[in-house]
Amino acid sequence: MKHSQESRSSLALRYGEHRIRCAVRRSDSRTKGSISIHIEPSGRVLIDAPALASDSEIRLAAMRRVTWIYKRLSEIEDRLRLATTREYVSGETIYYLGRRYRLKVIGESNARSVRIRGGYIEVSTVDSSPASVKKALHDWYRNRARSVLADRLAEVSKQLRWVKVMPPVSFRAMKVQWGSCSPRGRITLNPDLVRAPKQCIDYVLTHELCHLKEHNHGARFYRLLDMHLPGWRRIKIRLDDMADAILAT
Numbered sequence: 001m002k003h004s005q006e007s008r009s010s011l012a013l014r015y016g017e018h019r020i021r022c023a024v025r026r027s028d029s030r031t032k033g034s035i036s037i038h039i040e041p042s043g044r045v046l047i048d049a050p051a052l053a054s055d056s057e058i059r060l061a062a063m064r065r066v067t068w069i070y071k072r073l074s075e076i077e078d079r080l081r082l083a084t085t086r087e088y089v090s091g092e093t094i095y096y097l098g099r100r101y102r103l104k105v106i107g108e109s110n111a112r113s114v115r116i117r118g119g120y121i122e123v124s125t126v127d128s129s130p131a132s133v134k135k136a137l138h139d140w141y142r143n144r145a146r147s148v149l150a151d152r153l154a155e156v157s158k159q160l161r162w163v164k165v166m167p168p169v170s171f172r173a174m175k176v177q178w179g180s181c182s183p184r185g186r187i188t189l190n191p192d193l194v195r196a197p198k199q200c201i202d203y204v205l206t207h208e209l210c211h212l213k214e215h216n217h218g219a220r221f222y223r224l225l226d227m228h229l230p231g232w233r234r235i236k237i238r239l240d241d242m243a244d245a246i247l248a249t
């Protein structure tokens with residue numbers, strides 16, 4: 001962990017008749033002249049700037065990319081709209097291990113259950129309200145995640161000689177990440193990852209397991225990842241492209 005001083009402020013950009021609010025984070029760990037802009041999945045715009053950057057310098061850098069910012073925000077808005085209009089009724093598309101399934105809701109069942117049958121994921125609930133279906137489906141995903149991701153982790157670990165013992169794993173729904181690895185070697189995985197293709201799951205696991213050896217994203221980390229999963233960039237793009245569809249469930 002590197003300790004550095006940070007200060008936070010905000011600014012508003014104009015784009016046509018739109019006003020875009022941005023959070024600004026100045027930090028003395030950034031080199032002079034390097035201003036970067038991130039858009040978080042929630043739609044928050046975050047500008048990272050060196051401690052001594054002036055307001056006008058930051059504004060100028062942001063204005064240069066304002067069209068890009070606006071486009072990204074529009075996409076996020078569309079996605080959020082899509083995600084919130086999901087109704088949990090029969091016929092909707094849902095994903096498991098990268099495969100598309102149709103949701104089939106069976107109401108008025110004696111017990112709650114979820115199972116895969118052909119191209120369908122059948123959810124049986126006592127009542128067929130969207131809230132019950134959603135809960136049943138999410139619990140099922142979580143259980144599948146625990147079993148499938150643990151199996152894949154054991155499998156991927158076998159190929160990596162520095163993984164002598166299986167690292168402790170926990171599961172947590174995260175908006176921004178598929179996984180993370182703590183400095184002490186605890187791996188946290190997003191259970192939604194079980195909706196992605198196996199190849200993408202293995203990529204995320206390999207990435208996290210490489211962190212057991214290289215804790216940051218420095219050149220040595222990427223060299224290690226390149227060595228053990230040479231095609232990871234292509235797989236990452238595939239996962240990024242699928243993320244919106246997969247997560248809108």
Ligand SMILES: [Zn+2]
Binds near residue numbers: 207211217
């Ligand atoms: Zn990482």
